[in-house]
Every structure is written in structure tokens, then in C-alpha cells.
Amino acid sequence: MIRPTLTSPADPVAQPGALHPARLKVTGLTRVFGGRKVVDAVSLEVAAGQVTCLLGPSGCGKSTTLRMIAGVEHADAGEVVIEGRTVAAPGLHLPPEARSVGLMFQDFALFPHLTVAENVAFGLRTDKVARAARVGELLERVSLTGFGQKHPHQLSGGEQQRVALARALAPRPRVMLMDEPFSGLDNRLRDGIRDTTLDLLKEEGTGVLLVTHEPDEAMRMADEIALMRAGRIVQRGAPYNVYNAPVDRAAAAFFSDINVIRGVSRGALTDTPFGAFLTPGHADGAEVEIVIRPQHLSIDFDRGGRGPNPTPMEGTPARGTVLRSRYLGRESLVDFAMDHEGAKLTASVPGVFLPKPGTHLWLMIRRDRCFVFGV
Structure with missing residues (x-):
């Protein structure tokens, strides 16, 4: 019979990106609200082309962790290092636009008054010709060629999701932070959009941290799962290991x-x-x-x-x-x-x-x- 143990951080199966430089390194990240630690000393690493899923029930601190990494929220303790550059530490807090991260959320957050092409180009700081070329390239890659002059309200949910993905990828971020990005899609669309998204992110060599409360999504997308409960990461490892060697009864029951x-x-x-x-x-x-x-x-x-x-x-x-x-x-x-x-x-x-x-x-x-x- 199986006697579960916590997967070792040195385990090469549990740490698929361990042989590659970390795009994202988080150490001891902590956030306190009303005297309660909602995020408690979270540490993790994400390598180039690696997808790490921060998985756990609602209210466990996943989204707060992501917001601190993005710079949208201040940490009370801990460090965030992106591409070897410290962007958050005691006495240091760089704003989101200075962190080289892409952000995707469940509401897509498209600008309704801008066209699809204008939405995708929004974060680009290049000349007009280079901007148009990048927009055209991304719309082709997300199968939306010819949609550039449409507005978000003219698109389906799946099409809006792909526009949001193209916009997030346009500046070539080194790290992509995704907070329940597929939860607004129906089941029929979700699998296809997830696969398209995953393929594009891996092609770009982007390190991805994905927040989800759905074990099936984490198992499908992740190279590594970080299982979170009550503000702490209780187990980390490859999906196979986390599923087949749960650290406790609650971890087994979550899957x-x-x-x-x-x-x-x-x-x-x-x-x-x-x-x-x-x-x-x-x-x-x-x-x-x-x-x-x-x-x-x-x-x-x-x-x-x-x-x-x-x-x-x-x-x-x-x-x-x-x-x-x-x-x-x-x-x-x-x-x-x-x-x-x-x-x-x-x-x-x-x-x-x-x-x-x-x-x-x-x-x-x-x-x-x-x-x-x-x-």
C-alpha cells in the first residue's frame, strides 16, 4: 500500500523545470489581513516554458499570491524575482508595468471601445509598422485573422478569450500570470482554448503561473502543481506524484x-x-x-x-x-x-x-x- 510522503523539492520528476533557469522565483511571500496570514510564506519557482498551477479551494490565498507577484498588491514579507531581477522585497515594490509579466483574468478585461487590433496592440511600445506586424502575427496564431477591426461585443466568449491571450502575449512577457482564465467559458469551448493557450505559451518560452480551483484543469495543463490550503503550499510536484502520493487525506480528497x-x-x-x-x-x-x-x-x-x-x-x-x-x-x-x-x-x-x-x-x-x- 502507499504511504504518502511530501514530494521532495529536489525530485526531478516533481520539478520539471529544475534544470533550467527560473523565470520566476518567489521566496517566503506573505500577506496579512486583519491579523490573519492569508498568504503564509509561499515559495515556488517557474522555469522557461513551464506551467505551474497554484491549485486550491476558494479563499485559500491563490489569487492574493498572484496579485502580489504581479505587483497589484503589496507583500508584507518575502521576495519576488523575475528573470534574475528582484521586483519585490522588504522596502522594494516595483509596479506591474515594470515587472515584465503578462496578466490574464477570467473576465478577459478587454477595452470595449477599442477594436480587436487596438486591444492587442495596447501594451506595445514599438513603432507603427512593428506594432501592426506583431498584432497580425498574434491574430493569425490565435486563428482570428480578419477580426482586427471588430469590437469585443461582436465576439463570442471563446474569441474574446483568444484576443485577451494575444494581448497578454504581445509584449513578449517572460512570465504569464493567469487567474482562472477559462472559468467563463462553457465546457465545449474550454478544452480547445486551453490547449491553444498552452501551445502558444510554450512556443514563446513563457514561464506560466496559473491559478485554478479545478483539479482537472491543473492535471491537464500543469508541469507542476502547487497545492495550496489556508494560505500555505502543502504539497508540490508533478501531477502524477501529487495525485498518486497525496500528503494527507484532504489532498487526496481534493482530486x-x-x-x-x-x-x-x-x-x-x-x-x-x-x-x-x-x-x-x-x-x-x-x-x-x-x-x-x-x-x-x-x-x-x-x-x-x-x-x-x-x-x-x-x-x-x-x-x-x-x-x-x-x-x-x-x-x-x-x-x-x-x-x-x-x-x-x-x-x-x-x-x-x-x-x-x-x-x-x-x-x-x-x-x-x-x-x-x-x-
Whole structure:
């Protein structure tokens, strides 16, 4: 079974940009409101062409962190270094326009009285010919050639998003700061716009810090995820590592539904519906939680291993009674009340599987996909 540990900052898998110079380096960034640290000693690095997602629930301090890096808000402590130049430190605060950063927000923030071309050219400080050439190049790259003379109100949400991207890229920023930039788009548009945005940013070699509260978006876009909670980064690493080795129960639950089996460790073993689990490192009598995701439970019609999602499993089969089942399109979820001390578990099955409430079925568990945490 998996015993989660905090991913080491030296881990080359967890730090995909570690071999390249940092475009952005943040050290000990702190912000205090009303005596409470809303951002508490946040440190991270973003390399050229790397996308780091600052991921966490609403109110955890993500956007405040981004605003301090951008220079829109003052930090109470810490340093921000962009391309080797310190732009924020005790006694130093450069304004946003002096930081060589691009900014993208969820409301697009286009100027309604300017044309598309004028919006894209707004931040450029070059001559007219060079400005027109850069605007034309970017509109072509975001598939908006011929839209230059339109105004924002004449565009769809996806088109406005691409104009905002072109405008942010126009001055060739070394660092792009993005705060929930895709949340205003419907699901049909979102994936395509995200992929286009990611391709362009990587082509430009821009270091990207993206704020999001959506784990799926972070997993899709990020080279590195910095998981944030209550103002602090609690775990950093490559998406695979953060998902498969969560630092605690809350980190596991942030990425997916989970099942939690509680027990007491005795002699480094904990009794569960699926037999005894090894729980080394926990004192005798200590309460522990064994966490497993629904897709790592297998349903069998009997104890012989014949069921709708046969997978190599381990340990003792456990009988449960179906409470309800529902079909979600790609998978079905089945809730069970287990015979063992009334534990309740949920299993997911690819495709359609809708047993009736009251049906008795057997479950088995992927022990190599379980996480054990102290309570």
C-alpha cells in the first residue's frame, strides 16, 4: 500500500523545470489581513516554458499570491524575482508595468471601445509598422485573422478569450500570470482554448503561473502543481506524484471522491472489512484512516472474482449491500453498506452497471492504491 510522503523539492520528476533557469522565483511571500496570514510564506519557482498551477479551494490565498507577484498588491514579507531581477522585497515594490509579466483574468478585461487590433496592440511600445506586424502575427496564431477591426461585443466568449491571450502575449512577457482564465467559458469551448493557450505559451518560452480551483484543469495543463490550503503550499510536484502520493487525506480528497476506512493500529496492523492492513509507523492504539478511491474497488457477484470490473485485487473479499447506483455516462457509481461494522463505501464501474438496492455483492480492494494516514 502507499504511504504518502511530501514530494521532495529536489525530485526531478516533481520539478520539471529544475534544470533550467527560473523565470520566476518567489521566496517566503506573505500577506496579512486583519491579523490573519492569508498568504503564509509561499515559495515556488517557474522555469522557461513551464506551467505551474497554484491549485486550491476558494479563499485559500491563490489569487492574493498572484496579485502580489504581479505587483497589484503589496507583500508584507518575502521576495519576488523575475528573470534574475528582484521586483519585490522588504522596502522594494516595483509596479506591474515594470515587472515584465503578462496578466490574464477570467473576465478577459478587454477595452470595449477599442477594436480587436487596438486591444492587442495596447501594451506595445514599438513603432507603427512593428506594432501592426506583431498584432497580425498574434491574430493569425490565435486563428482570428480578419477580426482586427471588430469590437469585443461582436465576439463570442471563446474569441474574446483568444484576443485577451494575444494581448497578454504581445509584449513578449517572460512570465504569464493567469487567474482562472477559462472559468467563463462553457465546457465545449474550454478544452480547445486551453490547449491553444498552452501551445502558444510554450512556443514563446513563457514561464506560466496559473491559478485554478479545478483539479482537472491543473492535471491537464500543469508541469507542476502547487497545492495550496489556508494560505500555505502543502504539497508540490508533478501531477502524477501529487495525485498518486497525496500528503494527507484532504489532498487526496481534493482530486477525487474517496472512501475512508477508519480503524485502530495494533501491532502495526489495522482490521478492515478486507482483512488486516499493514500500518507501520503508527503507535499501538492510534487511530488511522485507510483511504481508497472508488475506481480501485472491484465488484464481484460472488467470492470467486466474477464481476463487472475484474481487476487484479488483493486480500479478503468483503460483502456489501447495495444502497443505490447511478449512471454518470462514462461510469456507474454504486454505494454499499458493508457487513463489517456498517462501513459505507462507493465503487465505480466503467460503463453501465446498476444493481438494485438490497443486492448483496462482494468487493475487493487494490491495496497498492491505498493511502494510510494518522487521524
